[in-house]
Amino acid sequence: MYSVSAKTRAPRPGEVEGRDYRFMSEEAFQRLIEQDAFLEWAEMFGHRSGTLAEPVEEALAAGSDVLLEIDVQGAGSVRRRIPDAVLIFLTPPSREELIRRLKQRGTQGEEDFGRRVAAAEREMEEADRFDHVVVNDDLEQVVDEVAGILGSTPPTSTTHTGSSA
16 A cells, blocks of 8 residues: 655645645644644655554554655654564665756755755665665666565565655
8 A cells, every 4th residue: 555645735736635645734734743643744845744644554454565655754753653664765876866856846946956955865864774775766677676675575564665856
């Protein structure tokens, strides 16, 4: 199962509620924090993002693996709450490719772009805290490598992915 994160920002063009993210207000997000409803959450670039615990716990109880697309901070939170989680870090093949991919997105201004590059570089320094590091260079190869990791994981564990573009 792929977990859909909650976000406090507005949808970008082409993003669909419930498929890409669960978009919500700051107030609704704060209420969920106060209810301890998040498996993990973080504030980055002026917005909050988090993984609701209930759908993940339900999938795990049903014997399914759960794939989360989260940052390094979120992965640390998940590791504390689910110690046997399998953490996979997706890394770009180079700093230059990271910058190219972030520019290609075209979703931020120059100041925000610089902050995102710096944050991604800091995250890449944390890759050794993960169980597996996968270079995100060739999509088919990445899919095969992650599938191989998932295939070697007991069915009741959770697989989480940290990512730097």
